[in-house]
Amino acid sequence: METNVPPFPIPRGKLLKFIREVCRDARNIKYMSRPGGGEWERLVTRRQAQTCLEQGELMAEPVRNDDSGYWELELCRNCAGDWVYITGAVPINLSRPEVIVIEQRKE
Numbered sequence: 001m002e003t004n005v006p007p008f009p010i011p012r013g014k015l016l017k018f019i020r021e022v023c024r025d026a027r028n029i030k031y032m033s034r035p036g037g038g039e040w041e042r043l044v045t046r047r048q049a050q051t052c053l054e055q056g057e058l059m060a061e062p063v064r065n066d067d068s069g070y071w072e073l074e075l076c077r078n079c080a081g082d083w084v085y086i087t088g089a090v091p092i093n094l095s096r097p098e099v100i101v102i103e104q105r106k107e
Contacts, residue, residue, distance in 0.1 A: 012058055019075075019090065022097045023053040030100045044084055044104040052077040052084045053099060059085075064092065070100070082106045 022028045029050060044052075056075035063072045070089035077084050087103040 015062065015073075015090070016058065018094055019099055020054050022099050023050055026050060028097050028099060029053065030098055032100065032102050044106055048079045048084050049086055049101055049104050051079060052086045053088070053101075056084070056086065065089070072102070
C-alpha cells in the first residue's frame with residue numbers, strides 16, 4: 001500500500017535557521033539516552049553535538065514521522081578532524097522550540 005507523504009513544507013534554509021536559533025539555548029536540546037557503550041574515541045561531547053546542530057549541514061531531506069509528530073533528520077559537521085553526525089528530530093509544525101538528539105556518532 002503506497003502512501004502519499006507530502007514533501008517537506010519549508011525550505012532547507014528555513015529548517016536550518018530554526019534549528020540554529022533553537023539550539024542557541026542548550027535547554028532546548030533534548031538528548032535521548034545513548035544505547036550501550038562503545039569506544040570512548042567515538043563518543044560525542046554535548047558541546048560537539050550542539051556545535052553540529054548550530055553549524056552542521058543536512059545530509060538528506062528530513063523524513064516525516066506522523067506517529068511521533070516529528071521530522072527526523074541528520075546533520076553532519078567536521079569537529080577537530082572528526083566528522084560528527086547527529087540524528088535528530090524537530091516538531092512537524094515547528095511550534096515548539098526543541099530539537100531532540102536521537103543518536104550521535106563520530107567517524
